[in-house]
Amino acid sequence: MSVESLPRWFSVAAIERALDRQDAPDAIELRDILDKSMQMVPLDADEIVALMRVDDPVEHERILAVADEVKQRVYGDRMVLSAPLHLSNHCGSECLYCANRKGNGLIERKYMTSPEMREAALRLIRQGHKRIFLVSGQLPNADVEYLAEAISILYTVFDGVGEIHSVNVNVGPLESAQYETLLDAYVGTILIYQDTYHEASYRAAHVAGPKSDYVKRLEAPDTAFAAGVPDVGMGLLLGLGPWRFDLLALIQHAAHLERVYGMGCRTVSLHR
Numbered sequence: 001m002s003v004e005s006l007p008r009w010f011s012v013a014a015i016e017r018a019l020d021r022q023d024a025p026d027a028i029e030l031r032d033i034l035d036k037s038m039q040m041v042p043l044d045a046d047e048i049v050a051l052m053r054v055d056d057p058v059e060h061e062r063i064l065a066v067a068d069e070v071k072q073r074v075y076g077d078r079m080v081l082s083a084p085l086h087l088s089n090h091c092g093s094e095c096l097y098c099a100n101r102k103g104n105g106l107i108e109r110k111y112m113t114s115p116e117m118r119e120a121a122l123r124l125i126r127q128g129h130k131r132i133f134l135v136s137g138q139l140p141n142a143d144v145e146y147l148a149e150a151i152s153i154l155y156t157v158f159d160g161v162g163e164i165h166s167v168n169v170n171v172g173p174l175e176s177a178q179y180e181t182l183l184d185a186y187v188g189t190i191l192i193y194q195d196t197y198h199e200a201s202y203r204a205a206h207v208a209g210p211k212s213d214y215v216k217r218l219e220a221p222d223t224a225f226a227a228g229v230p231d232v233g234m235g236l237l238l239g240l241g242p243w244r245f246d247l248l249a250l251i252q253h254a255a256h257l258e259r260v261y262g263m264g265c266r267t268v269s270l271h272r
């Protein structure tokens with residue numbers, strides 16, 4: 001694919017230039033980078049790669065200590081749990097690493113019914129969960145009405161003590177009107193995982209179906225924010241592509257969203 005077809009914010013050349021560095025930072029450079037982090041100033045790609053090249057165990061501990069301090073300042077000791085609810089294993093895509101891929105004839109396909117959704121929600125509430133994220137295969141024909149119905153059902157479930165406060169959705173790229181349908185159902189965060197930004201790795205793993213459209217997935221967070229979605233979560237599938245490249249690309253992506261929409265991604269998921 002030509003560079004011209006990629007979103008303007010995505011600079012593969014800049015990532016590759018930063019990754020050309022192979023040497024670890026000396027003590028002074030490392031100190032300056034960590035001091036910058038402690039001042040809550042975002043690091044640039046060169047500084048991030050410098051941290052990637054650190055190979056001394058003592059310096060690793062310094063990096064982890066600073067990371068913990070920054071986390072404490074931003075988030076404290078709070079831990080927020082979200083429970084997954086798998087609605088369906090129907091899928092229109094052919095992703096070679098996934099058991100739900102369209103071509104897998106060894107599994108039984110199912111859509112969860114409305115009563116089953118209610119029963120599952122009650123079980124999660126009784127376990128103490130208040131935040132749910134809906135998971136499915138990339139549904140054929142982007143069945144957002146089904147997802148919107150599920151969101152609405154979950155918000156109405158009450159066991160006499162607890163209820164669900166937030167329903168988030170893990171979904172592939174949608175059109176603007178489809179995001180609006182989910183907003184009408186009071187969706188929380190829309191989770192759009194790129195999995196890997198490395199184009200060759202992406203295309204090798206996603207060989208057919210809606211998820212094979214690499215560029216459309218790159219552009220999906222823009223479409224969601226432009227449609228009024230208040231929060232978009234992003235993520236990587238570690239091991240699918242070169243992780244250093246993917247991390248720098250994710251940071252580029254988040255910085256672009258912050259510049260254009262005044263909000264980056266509040267959640268970053270790192271699966272493996």
